[in-house]
Amino acid sequence: MTKFLVNGALTDPFRVFRGEEKLVTAVGWAPWWVAAAADDPGWKNRQPVFDSALLDGRPVQQISTPFGAHVAGLWQQIPAAANNEYEVSVEGQAWSSESAEAGSALEASDVNLQIGLDPAGGLDPESPLIIWSETANPLGQWQTVRLTAQAEARIVTIFLKSAPNLPKRQQSVFWRNARIRPIGRYKRSINIIGAGDTHITLEPERPQPSQPVTAVVSSTRLHEPVELVMRRPDDRTTAVTFLDQTQDADRTIWRYEFVPDRAGLFDIRFVGDEGARLLALRLLRVARDVQLVPSDDARTTYHRVYVLLPPTADLHWLAAAARGSFDGRFTIGFSADDAGIGNLANRQVLAVNPHHWPEVLTETWFQQHYSGVKFTAVIANSPDDLETWLKKWLPEG
Numbered sequence: 001m002t003k004f005l006v007n008g009a010l011t012d013p014f015r016v017f018r019g020e021e022k023l024v025t026a027v028g029w030a031p032w033w034v035a036a037a038a039d040d041p042g043w044k045n046r047q048p049v050f051d052s053a054l055l056d057g058r059p060v061q062q063i064s065t066p067f068g069a070h071v072a073g074l075w076q077q078i079p080a081a082a083n084n085e086y087e088v089s090v091e092g093q094a095w096s097s098e099s100a101e102a103g104s105a106l107e108a109s110d111v112n113l114q115i116g117l118d119p120a121g122g123l124d125p126e127s128p129l130i131i132w133s134e135t136a137n138p139l140g141q142w143q144t145v146r147l148t149a150q151a152e153a154r155i156v157t158i159f160l161k162s163a164p165n166l167p168k169r170q171q172s173v174f175w176r177n178a179r180i181r182p183i184g185r186y187k188r189s190i191n192i193i194g195a196g197d198t199h200i201t202l203e204p205e206r207p208q209p210s211q212p213v214t215a216v217v218s219s220t221r222l223h224e225p226v227e228l229v230m231r232r233p234d235d236r237t238t239a240v241t242f243l244d245q246t247q248d249a250d251r252t253i254w255r256y257e258f259v260p261d262r263a264g265l266f267d268i269r270f271v272g273d274e275g276a277r278l279l280a281l282r283l284l285r286v287a288r289d290v291q292l293v294p295s296d297d298a299r300t301t302y303h304r305v306y307v308l309l310p311p312t313a314d315l316h317w318l319a320a321a322a323r324g325s326f327d328g329r330f331t332i333g334f335s336a337d338d339a340g341i342g343n344l345a346n347r348q349v350l351a352v353n354p355h356h357w358p359e360v361l362t363e364t365w366f367q368q369h370y371s372g373v374k375f376t377a378v379i380a381n382s383p384d385d386l387e388t389w390l391k392k393w394l395p396e397g
Contacts, residue, residue, distance in 0.1 A: 114160075313356075
C-alpha cells in the first residue's frame with residue numbers, strides 16, 4: 001500500500017512556500033497561523049518563522065517566535081475512507097526559555113503541542129469540526145502525540161499545532177515523524193474525486209513499465225497553482241511533464257505525461273498549495289503483459305502419459321508407480337478427469353486396475369468425455385508388478 005502522508009518524516013526536501021522566505025516548510029506540508037487581533041499585545045499571536053533545523057543529525061521542521069508566542073502549525077490533506085477510524089501520531093519537541101542556550105527550559109512556558117484531524121477535509125484550523133489530541137509539553141525532548149479519530153469523507157486534513165502561553169526569548173517547536181494508520185479492515189479508494197468534480201483520467205489505464213501515460217485532470221474549478229505528483233511503489237517521486245492547460249465550456253483541463261519505470265501500484269495526486277492540498281487522487285496499477293492461457297489449452301504441446309491409480313491404491317501403490325515412472329517422467333494421479341483433460345495432440349492414460357473403480361473405467365468412457373485419449377488398462381496384482389511393468393513399457397507414438 002502506498003503511504004497516506006507525503007513526507008511524514010517532516011524532513012528534506014524543504015522549500016519556500018509561495019515565495020515567502022519566512023515560510024520554509026517540508027515538502028507536502030503547508031503552514032498556518034492565527035493572526036493577531038487588534039487588541040492583542042505585541043508579543044501575542046505573532047506570525048512565526050517556519051524553517052528547517054538540524055536535530056539529532058537530521059533536518060526537521062521548526063516553527064519559532066523569539067520573544068513572542070503563536071498559535072500555528074502545519075497541515076496536509078490525505079486520502080481516507082469514510083467511517084473508518086485512524087490513529088494519528090507525531091513526534092514533537094520544544095525549546096522555551098529565557099536563556100539562548102539550545103534546549104534550555106529556563107522559566108519555560110507551556111507550549112501546548114497537539115495533533116488534530118478534520119474528518120471532512122476542511123482547511124480552517126479553527127474549525128469546531130476538528131478533533132484534537134490532548135496537549136503535550138515536551139520541553140527539551142521528543143514526545144509522541146497521539147490521536148484516534150473517525151473520517152467522514154474520502155479526504156481528511158491533518159493539523160499540527162503549537163500554542164505557547166507566554167513570550168520567551170527562545171520559543172521554538174520542532175516536528176518529525178508524523179504517521180497515520182487505519183484501525184481495522186481498510187481498502188483504499190482507487191479514484192478520489194475532489195471539490196468541483198475534480199478527477200483524473202489516464203490513458204492507457206493499464207500500462208506496462210516504460211510505457212508513456214497521459215493524465216488528464218478535469219474540474220469545474222480553476223485551481224491554481226497546481227501540480228501532478230506521482231509516487232512510485234517505493235514512495236519516491238517520478239518526473240511528470242506538464243503538457244498544457246485548456247478550457248472546455250465550464251471545465252478546466254490540465255494534461256500531463258509520465259513514464260512509470262517499474263511494475264507496481266503508483267499513487268497519482270493532483271495537488272495544490274505546493275503538495276499539501278489534495279484535489280484528486282488516482283491509483284495506477286502497472287504490470288508487465290502476461291499471456292493468459294485458456295483453461296483447456298496447454299502453454300505448449302507435449303506428449304503426456306498419465307498413470308491413473310484407482311481409489312483403492314495406498315501409499316505402497318503410489319510409491320511403486322513413482323519408481324516405475326521415474327525414467328519416463330510420467331504423471332501420476334487419482335483423477336480420471338485430470339488424466340483426460342487438456343488440448344494435447346498425444347494423451348495416454350495407463351489405467352491401473354480399472355475394475356477397482358465404482359464404475360469400471362473403459363476406453364469408451366474416455367472417448368465419450370475426453371475424445372482423443374489413448375487408453376491402456378494395466379492389471380497388476382501387486383505394487384512390485386506395477387513398478388516392473390511401468391519400467392518396461394514404451395509410450396505409443
